[in-house]
Amino acid sequence: MAARKSKQFEWSHKHLLGLRELTAEEISFILDTAVGFEQVSTRSVKKAPPLRGKVVVNLFFEDSTRTRNSFALAAGRLSADIIEFTKKDSSVSKGETLLDTARNLEAMGIDIVVVRHSAGGAPKFLSRNINACVVNAGDGFCEHPTQGLLDVYTIRKIKGTLDGLKIAIVGDVAHSRVARSDMWAMNKLGAEVTFVGPPTLMPARVDELPVKVSYCLDDVIDKVDVINMLRIQFERLGGNPFPSIREYSHYFGLTVERMKRAKSDILVMHPGPINRGLEIESEVADGKNSVILEQVTNGLAVRMAVLFLVNQAAAQGN
Numbered sequence: 163m164a165a166r167k168s169k170q171f172e173w174s175h176k177h178l179l180g181l182r183e184l185t186a187e188e189i190s191f192i193l194d195t196a197v198g199f200e201q202v203s204t205r206s207v208k209k210a211p212p213l214r215g216k217v218v219v220n221l222f223f224e225d226s227t228r229t230r231n232s233f234a235l236a237a238g239r240l241s242a243d244i245i246e247f248t249k250k251d252s253s254v255s256k257g258e259t260l261l262d263t264a265r266n267l268e269a270m271g272i273d274i275v276v277v278r279h280s281a282g283g284a285p286k287f288l289s290r291n292i293n294a295c296v297v298n299a300g301d302g303f304c305e306h307p308t309q310g311l312l313d314v315y316t317i318r319k320i321k322g323t324l325d326g327l328k329i330a331i332v333g334d335v336a337h338s339r340v341a342r343s344d345m346w347a348m349n350k351l352g353a354e355v356t357f358v359g360p361p362t363l364m365p366a367r368v369d370e371l372p373v374k375v376s377y378c379l380d381d382v383i384d385k386v387d388v389i390n391m392l393r394i395q396f397e398r399l400g401g402n403p404f405p406s407i408r409e410y411s412h413y414f415g416l417t418v419e420r421m422k423r424a425k426s427d428i429l430v431m432h433p434g435p436i437n438r439g440l441e442i443e444s445e446v447a448d449g450k451n452s453v454i455l456e457q458v459t460n461g462l463a464v465r466m467a468v469l470f471l472v473n474q475a476a477a478q479g480n
């Protein structure tokens with residue numbers, strides 16, 4: 163059902179570590195697969211059998227609301243068993259390492275590990291050291307591939323294509339794994355991405371990335387088809403990257419006033435959690451251009467597709 167393009171294209175990755183290493187064709191294939199899974203969530207019995215008898219572990223070393231629940235629901239809808247693992251309630255608080263934790267879980271016969279970790283590269287490290295499939299649910303500042311996928315899925319669903327679209331990603335780009343995964347996916351699918359924010363919140367060596375850079379939201383707001391507002395990652399900031407929150411909101415907040423200059427069909431996105439009144443005004447977050455809750459809904463189908471595909475690749479011996 164879901165893998166309807168499988169005649170021309172064979173998915174071969176048993177891990178999803180990032181979008182940087184995927185081709186446009188592979189990204190589109192995941193999105194096409196997700197389209198097939200969307201209708202499972204609209205049935206009265208919200209279940210499909212592909213992961214029956216499989217065990218998925220949610221291994222979250224950082225807080226999460228949307229991503230963790232979305233993966234749990236996605237795994238459940240595919241009929242897998244789920245183990246929920248958080249740092250706080252586990253032996254990690256007694257000093258157990260990431261690898262020992264994962265190996266012990268693997269000894270219980272798990273099939274897929276969904277991992278979120280504050281250290282960039284943690285999912286890759288796991289993928290090299292355990293046999294289970296590994297899906298990255300956010301590693302440090304590096305990548306958050308399923309968020310990138312659900313973002314491009316949402317845009318493609320509404321706009322039809324990303325090819326030729328102008329997209330602004332605004333705010334704390336330096337500390338955002340969402341910005342990086344978005345950038346790779348959007349760029350590969352043909353969009354023109356502009357990072358917008360103060361120089362202190364731009365990534366190092368931004369000139370080597372496939373993006374434009376602007377330090378002025380007012381220069382960009384009237385030109386873009388999509389705007390993705392990022393949360394300031396207060397938990398990752400070192401020092402003071404801007405003089406005050408008020409000043410930040412004044413220059414980089416998506417306000418009702420600023421929206422008056424935007425295209426009438428601009429899509430307003432945010433990965434959540436939102437700091438209302440800081441990077442985005444409530445009226446805009448809840449306004450007619452906002453697709454923030456659609457992003458969350460689409461995340462479910464996208465994560466079902468990812469779990470389905472990595473499991474299929476593993477079953478084929480990849």
Ligand code: NCD
Nearest residue numbers: 228229300306393433434435
């Ligand atoms: C993001 C994350 O954790 O990277 N949230 C999410 O997964 N929806 C973004 C954020 O925390 O700001």
